[in-house]
Amino acid sequence: MADIVRKQIVSVEGQTVRERLQAMDDSAVVTAFLGGEERAFSELVTRYQTRLLNFVYRTIGDREKAEDLVQEVFIRVYRHLHRFDRSKKFSTWVYTIASNLAKNELRNRSRNPLVLFQTVQKNFQDEDRPLQFEDTTSRPDDMYRKRHLREIVEESVAKLPEHHRNVFILRELEGKSYEEIAEITDCNLGTVKSRLNRARNSFAEIIAPYVD
Amino acid sequence: MDCREFCEQHVAFVDDTLAGIELVRMQRHIAECESCAKHDAKIRRALLLIRNLPSIELSADFSERLEARLKECHSEHLLATTQRNLRRGAIAATLASAVMLGYIGTTLYHRSDAPRDLVMPPVIASIPEPELTPITTSTPAIVASVSAGLTIWPAALFAEQVPVHFAHSKLELANYTR
Numbered sequence: 001m002a003d004i005v006r007k008q009i010v011s012v013e014g015q016t017v018r019e020r021l022q023a024m025d026d027s028a029v030v031t032a033f034l035g036g037e038e039r040a041f042s043e044l045v046t047r048y049q050t051r052l053l054n055f056v057y058r059t060i061g062d063r064e065k066a067e068d069l070v071q072e073v074f075i076r077v078y079r080h081l082h083r084f085d086r087s088k089k090f091s092t093w094v095y096t097i098a099s100n101l102a103k104n105e106l107r108n109r110s111r112n113p114l115v116l117f118q119t120v121q122k123n124f125q126d127e128d129r130p131l132q133f134e135d136t137t138s139r140p141d142d143m144y145r146k147r148h149l150r151e152i153v154e155e156s157v158a159k160l161p162e163h164h165r166n167v168f169i170l171r172e173l174e175g176k177s178y179e180e181i182a183e184i185t186d187c188n189l190g191t192v193k194s195r196l197n198r199a200r201n202s203f204a205e206i207i208a209p210y211v212d
Numbered sequence: 213m214d215c216r217e218f219c220e221q222h223v224a225f226v227d228d229t230l231a232g233i234e235l236v237r238m239q240r241h242i243a244e245c246e247s248c249a250k251h252d253a254k255i256r257r258a259l260l261l262i263r264n265l266p267s268i269e270l271s272a273d274f275s276e277r278l279e280a281r282l283k284e285c286h287s288e289h290l291l292a293t294t295q296r297n298l299r300r301g302a303i304a305a306t307l308a309s310a311v312m313l314g315y316i317g318t319t320l321y322h323r324s325d326a327p328r329d330l331v332m333p334p335v336i337a338s339i340p341e342p343e344l345t346p347i348t349t350s351t352p353a354i355v356a357s358v359s360a361g362l363t364i365w366p367a368a369l370f371a372e373q374v375p376v377h378f379a380h381s382k383l384e385l386a387n388y389t390r
Contacts (some may be wrong), residue, residue: 045278054267067271071278075285153261172262197223204258211257 018043026090034082045074048091051174052098058169059102060109061158069101089180096184099166106162149210156206160199167192168199213241218248226255 021029021043033040052073057066076097084093160168166185170176176184182192218241224230225238242249 041282045275049270049274049278050267053270057268063268067274071274071281074278075281078282078285079289149261150265153265157262168262172259173265193223197219200223200226200255200259203262204254207258207261208254211261 027086030081030084030086030090041078044077044090048094049074052094055095055169055174056098056102058154058157058173059099059166060105061154065105069098069105072101073098088183092180092183095170095174095176095180096186099170099184103162103166152207152210156203156210159206160202164195164199164202167195168203171196213237215241215245215248218242218245219251222252222255225252226259 017037017039021032021037021040024032024043026044026047029040029043033044049070052070053066056069056073057063060066060069073094077094084090157165157169163185167181167187170181170184171178178189178192178196181187181196182189185192187195218225218238221230221234221238225235230238242252
């Protein structure tokens with residue numbers, strides 16, 4: 001009986017800590033983790049894993065590799081969090097790590113054509129997969145149209161030059177401010193605005209024939 | 213506002229970050245310029261598509277894999293910390309041993325019957341005698357040379373050199389005659 005009560009207390013305490021962590025902003029969660037609260041790291045992972053996966057996936061276009069890179073981001077965060085300058089935004093730091101890893105991946109691919117070929121081949125295999133991630137209650141032609149449109153949008157994004165695409169995704173999909181993008185991509189504000197303008201124009205040009 | 217200025221400010225216009233007066237100027241330009249209005253519509257429609265792109269989800273084993281990697285990372289970190297602490301501990305133990313040995317040595321020394329003041333053998337200092345070079349020539353001649361600043365050799369020395377000079381002169385003379 002005493003054991004059950006103790007377990008209940010522990011679980012209630014655990015839940016309280018988790019709830020408290022959920023209510024905190026990133027900076028406070030980081031402080032909690034550095035103060036020895038291991039659960040704080042899980043909270044950071046929960047907050048950023050899907051966002052980072054989408055960001056990396058849209059940048060490199062390979063889902064499996066994107067997951068590996070996101071894991072690598074968290075490993076690096078775990079190892080180097082004590083070095084993080086807490087006067088800055090945690091999200092910017094995390095995105096900077098992810099952006100650098102994605103850039104390295106693209107650079108490695110351009111140096112190794114075999115990897116590029118494998119990725120292309122994988123994408124072709126993806127074409128044969130059954131429909132997924134769609135609302136199954138929709139009519140089949142609607143589902144096809146939606147999936148087709150999504151693919152067109154993704155392909156159009158992939159066609160943008162790397163440095164334009166990076167800025168474009170950070171702004172349009174991640175909703176980052178110009179200042180944050182400048183910090184993540186290590187560019188000045190003017191360059192960010194100029195790249196964003198060009199990326200928007202290019203994207204609109206590429207996709208226009210499909211949506212008109 | 214011309215079309216070039218409109219294009220330059222279009223990013224801020226779409227993101228709604230323009231100041232009030234600039235915003236009004238942009239809106240007026242769109243109302244007047246059909247080409248820029250089309251361009252604006254095209255960009256906004258494209259952005260609507262990208263912004264509504266469905267989010268991709270993590271695979272089922274993502275968390276498991278991450279947890280395993282983090283555990284590995286954590287144990288590596290612990291191992292590194294332990295090794296570092298052991299190294300520090302070893303250094304501290306060595307220092308402590310040295311201090312302890314020093315203390316024991318000092319204590320033993322103070323407890324022994326050995327006299328506290330050191331008795332050193334007496335130091336005997338001596339001044340080396342100046343070297344005296346014997347003067348073979350006659351002393352008055354030397355004294356005379358010192359006061360004049362020039363060497364005045366006694367006649368006895370010149371007399372010693374004479375035969376040599378003569379012999380030499382003879383040899384030279386012989387050469388000239390030949």
